[in-house]
Amino acid sequence: xxxxxxxxxxxxxxxxxxxxxxxxxxxxxxxxxxxxxxxxxxxxxxxxxxxxxxxxxxxxxxxxxxxxxxxxxxxxxxxxxxxxxxxxxxxxxxxxxxxxxxxxxxxxxxxxxxxxxxxxxxxxxxxxxxxxxxxxxxxxxxxxxxxxxxxxxxxxxxxxxxxxxxxxxxxxxxxxxxxxxxxxxxxxxxxxxxxxxxxxxxxxxxxxxxxxxxxxxxxxxxxxxxxxxxxxxxxxxxxxxxxxxxxxxxx
Numbered sequence: 001x002x003x004x005x006x007x008x009x010x011x012x013x014x015x016x017x018x019x020x021x022x023x024x025x026x027x028x029x030x031x032x033x034x035x036x037x038x039x040x041x042x043x044x045x046x047x048x049x050x051x052x053x054x055x056x057x058x059x060x061x062x063x064x065x066x067x068x069x070x071x072x073x074x075x076x077x078x079x080x081x082x083x084x085x086x087x088x089x090x091x092x093x094x095x096x097x098x099x100x101x102x103x104x105x106x107x108x109x110x111x112x113x114x115x116x117x118x119x120x121x122x123x124x125x126x127x128x129x130x131x132x133x134x135x136x137x138x139x140x141x142x143x144x145x146x147x148x149x150x151x152x153x154x155x156x157x158x159x160x161x162x163x164x165x166x167x168x169x170x171x172x173x174x175x176x177x178x179x180x181x182x183x184x185x186x187x188x189x190x191x192x193x194x195x196x197x198x199x200x201x202x203x204x205x206x207x208x209x210x211x212x213x214x215x216x217x218x219x220x221x222x223x224x225x226x227x228x229x230x231x232x233x234x235x236x237x238x239x240x241x242x243x244x245x246x247x248x249x250x251x
Contacts, residue, residue: 050104054112054183054214060096061116065124067099072117076222077238080161081110081148089113110150115218119179122225129172130228137230138241139165142222153210160209161219166202167195168223174198175224178217188217195220 065072075092078085092113093106143161148154168175175198178191192213209216226239234240 050102051107054116057108057112057116058120060100060106061113061120063099064092064096065120068095069121069124071095073121075114075117076121076142076225079144079147080114080142081151081154082144083149084147085110085114086150092117111215111218115214115221118218118222118225122179122221122228125225126228129176130231132169133231133234136169137235137237139169139223139227139230139239140241141165142226142239156210159207160211160216161223163199163202163207163209164216164219164223165227167198167220168227170201171195171198172224172227175220179221179224183214183217188213192216 061072072092075085075088078088089110093108096102097104097106141161142165143154143158145154145158148157151157174191174195178188178195181188181191211219230237230239
């Protein structure tokens with residue numbers, strides 16, 4: 001069964017056709033002449049950065065979480081696909097490199113790095129589902145189209161982010177169940193399918209989400225983390241809508 005068939009139910013369709021996400025880290029040498037000059041000078045050619053997959057990235061984030069948890073959360077304060085996000089992502093990858101004592105530079109996608117950080121922070125701070133306050137504290141939208149300069153199609157992602165934040169507020173339990181699964185497994189696919197009714201409850205009319213499964217999982221994880229922090233800490237939370245703008249909801 002295709003991914004679209006698994007997660008599409010009535011009101012929306014999840015599309016896999018998306019541009020490649022921005023990469024973090026130091027780019028590999030782009031000229032053979034540079035390596036030749038270094039060999040002539042008796043220096044080893046620079047090692048190309050290692051692209052880190054989801055599983056290894058989770059281990060790296062876990063290493064840095066144990067070393068200095070406070071170093072990770074600032075990235076979630078940056079707008080997705082922004083220059084600030086890119087800069088902070090590069091900083092965190094350097095920290096992960098040192099934490100794991102990796103010999104070469106690391107590179108990964110913005111979506112994977114944010115997802116790994118959001119999941120790690122959520123799991124480390126919330127042993128159970130956080131209850132909503134009464135009245136519930138609304139959470140600010142965190143995708144800022146004007147700041148998303150590394151994604152020319154950022155405006156088209158607004159519905160996906162709004163749906164994820166609405167789902168986190170209304171149905172935190174099935175998102176938590178999704179995050180308990182290993183990425184790319186049948187269990188993950190089943191957990192995503194179980195989220196269909198929750199997704200539909202946050203959608204009015206038809207909707208096409210131009211987002212792959214890895215990115216959707218990451219946006220759901222970050223939305224749940226932000227919502228949980230806001231309910232725990234109240235209106236003073238940096239994620240509360242009063243601090244940054246209108247709350248997400250059904251659309």
